[in-house]
Amino acid sequence: MAREVVPRPGVETMRAADADRHKIADQLKAALEEGRLSLGEYDDRLREVYAARTYADLLGLVADLPKAGLSAADVNARRLAEARRQARRMPLALQVLWTIWASVVAVNVAVWFLVEVTVAGHVYPWPIWLLAPGAALFATTIGVQSIRRQQRR
Template sequence: MAKDVARRTEVETLRAADADRHQIAEQLKSALDEGRLSLAEYDERVRDAYAARTYADLLVLVADLPKPGLNAAEVNARRAAEVRRQARKLPMALMVLWTIWGSVAALNLAVWFVLLVTVEADIYPWPVWLLVPGAALAATTVGVQAIRGQQRR
């Protein structure tokens, strides 16, 4: 994280080229056309864009603007989708527990199946006992997700 911040501030201190200034001016023009900026704001920001020396000077001019072509409904929909995606994501501890349980269950089933095929006697189906911790883990997962859902409201 600190490395990303250091790299970002390092990039922001680099000098901007004319092409960079022109690109920001085009983005400001799109914002003006969409009605996000008044004519006075547009004039001021374009003047500042062409006077900018570093990337930091340029980025501050468009920091409060969405990407061209996006409207408020699309921005809100993307944010809501990201929140829903994060809500569905299991906590890391549960992911680890499900991985361990799945690995143990797969290994037990494989051993049981090999014994079933190779031994002529009846083999007790011990892997069925793995359903008990599996059910407990499933109940815990449902409970955790329900609690997380209540906390978001």
């Protein structure tokens, strides 16, 4: 009788290979050497590593361990740096608005330059009027970022 083929939702359900088990065992050994695991914990987890069938089984055994060579201070510093990076990140709506504004400015300046070069005499620099919506967008961005900063405190 043929087995029914079931679509797999993710990598976690895929079967692990011996090479994958060896990599996880090496991570556990490094954690033991760094003092993150006791000998008993190492032994228990190692047994589970070689009994694991899927990636989810394997990844669960090292989920609470940092990468080898990282101290708690390193992990904390990386976490804080990532939080600061996320805090500085502009909301998607503002990124879209800035992109649209920059595109409109670029097209207007290019057209103005072509007209200035091809027409005899001086042509009024109409792209300067695009500074007003740019200033409004800048003020909005500053306001949104300061509100977000206050909400995080």
